[in-house]
Structures are given as structure tokens and as C-alpha cells.
Amino acid sequence: MNRYHVQSQMRQECKCHGMSGSCTVKTCWMRLPTFRVIGDLLKDRFDGASHVTASNTGNNTNTNKAHSNRLPKNPKLNSISSNSIHSKRENRRKQHKYGFQLKPINPEHKPPGTNDLVYYEMSPGFCEKNLKLGIQGTHGRQCNDTSMGVDGCDIMCCGRGYRTQEVAVVERCNCTFHWCCEVKCDVCRTKKTIHSCV
Numbered sequence: 001m002n003r004y005h006v007q008s009q010m011r012q013e014c015k016c017h018g019m020s021g022s023c024t025v026k027t028c029w030m031r032l033p034t035f036r037v038i039g040d041l042l043k044d045r046f047d048g049a050s051h052v053t054a055s056n057t058g059n060n061t062n063t064n065k066a067h068s069n070r071l072p073k074n075p076k077l078n079s080i081s082s083n084s085i086h087s088k089r090e091n092r093r094k095q096h097k098y099g100f101q102l103k104p105i106n107p108e109h110k111p112p113g114t115n116d117l118v119y120y121e122m123s124p125g126f127c128e129k130n131l132k133l134g135i136q137g138t139h140g141r142q143c144n145d146t147s148m149g150v151d152g153c154d155i156m157c158c159g160r161g162y163r164t165q166e167v168a169v170v171e172r173c174n175c176t177f178h179w180c181c182e183v184k185c186d187v188c189r190t191k192k193t194i195h196s197c198v
Contacts, residue, residue: 002038010033013029055102102118140197143196145164162197163198
């Protein structure tokens, strides 16, 4: 999926070489898209992924074959059409490649296309600790109370709420470089407000 988006978003760029800006010689190359473009495309695919189930179509292949391989009534044409390379290729196309079809769980959704992202199982919940799956949970995690993103307290704390506390922080500050070759800093003590998930 990643390589598909990188390749599809590559663009040709050219540069002209010549006297007074004339394009007597032109050099062209393919330019890779930025990480932001690829990230946005993958995020859109992820958000629009379809929850599907696999339905076995093996039981219906015989009826489909009988209908698609039906020979003409003229007996002279039977041997010709049954041995036709074109008819065999057409039959292969009509049969599903893997013998099953993907159907959306939600009947109101359209069946996924060849370029759609699908998934069989729901992702595990990351709110609570699950050591079997290597999930540490979000209890005690620091969050940003002003952010609307995934680092925000509303999302990270999974609706459980968060506590706010002031802590004393000791850190280096006012660092200066002295010749040669030493960096001297002061020790500053400040108070910071920290939000952590309940």
C-alpha cells in the first residue's frame, strides 16, 4: 500500500539548459512526494477502511460455470466453441481468482473495490492493559489538555478523565559556550502543570 501511493504520487520535474534561458537541452527526473502527502493519503485510506467478511463462493461456481459455459444449440459449433482459446480465457476471468468474495459487515456499505483497504477483525482496545498483546494501557499517561488530536486528554484517556498537578522541575538553562571548549549552564527550578490520565 505504501509503495503504491509513493509510486502513484511521483511527479516529473524538468530543468532547461541553454543560452539566455532557451530550452535547447532539458533534463527531467521523477520527484518523490513529501512524507506529508503520503501520510495524508494513508490516513484517508485507514479512516475509510471497510470491515468485511469472506464469503465462500465455491458452492456457486458450478451454476456460474454452467451458465457461462453454455454451448450453442448448433452441434457444428459445439466443438469449435468448447475448444476456443477465447472462451476459456473468458471463463477464467468470470471465475473469482481466490474462490471467495469480500462482503462488508454493514449491509449499507458498498462491496470493497480492488484499491480499497479492508480488515477482518476489529483492532484491540488500547485503553486498558493487556500484557498478552503487549498493550500497556493509558493509565498514568501524560496528555495535552488543549489538544484535539490523539495526544489530547479526551482521546488518550478514553473518557476516564485526567488529573492535573503542579510539579517542580529542575533543568539546565541559560547555557553559554566558553572558549574553548566548554558549555556552562545555570540550574533553574520551575513549576510545570502536568495532566495525566486517571
